[in-house]
Amino acid sequence: MALAQFIHAPEFEGKEKHVxxxxxxxxxxxxxxxxxxxxxxxxxxxxxxxxEWVKVFGETQEGKFVEIGELNFGRGTAFPRGSLVIKKEEYKSLTALSYCNLHGVWDNSLAL
Ligand SMILES: [Fe+2]
Incomplete structure (x- = not known):
């Protein structure tokens, strides 16, 4: 069983409230x-x-996939928005994963 089979891509949901x-x-x-x-x-x-959480990863200029940071929102105690500060020039792209307690894991990516 691979983790990838449980991750929902943005096109999976039209209204994008999980993305x-x-x-x-x-x-x-x-x-x-x-x-x-x-x-x-x-x-x-x-x-x-x-x-419950968002994890942010980056693809470095050298092609490595590294964790940048994690945001935790408690269990219904904080709205799911947060920020991290990076050195943009070190990355080719960013990927974020979010976890809903009812609807699982969702992902999105941004090319830099
Ligand atoms: Fe949800």
Whole structure:
């Protein structure tokens, strides 16, 4: 049983409320990577139905797949949005995974 068979790609869901949207902006430290689960419709945040975590990975310029960071939202206690700051020039692409307690793992990627 491979993990990949349980990961839902963005095209799996039309309204995209589970897909971790990846947005970039700049700051004094570097490039801010903001992840929000659900771009147009933010995922529910209740004790019964919520996003527990987001993990962000990067493909380095050398072709390695590395973990960049993790955001934890509790169990319905925080809206599923958060940011990390990276050195953008070190990566070719970013991938985010989100985990809904009812609907599983979703992914999205952004070429840099
Ligand atoms: Fe869900």
């Amino acid at each position: 971790p949207d990846i947005a970039l902006s700049t700051s004094d430290l570097g490039t801010v990577v903001t992840i929000q689960v659900g771009k147009e419709v933010v995922h529910p945040t209740t004790k019964e139905h919520h996003i």
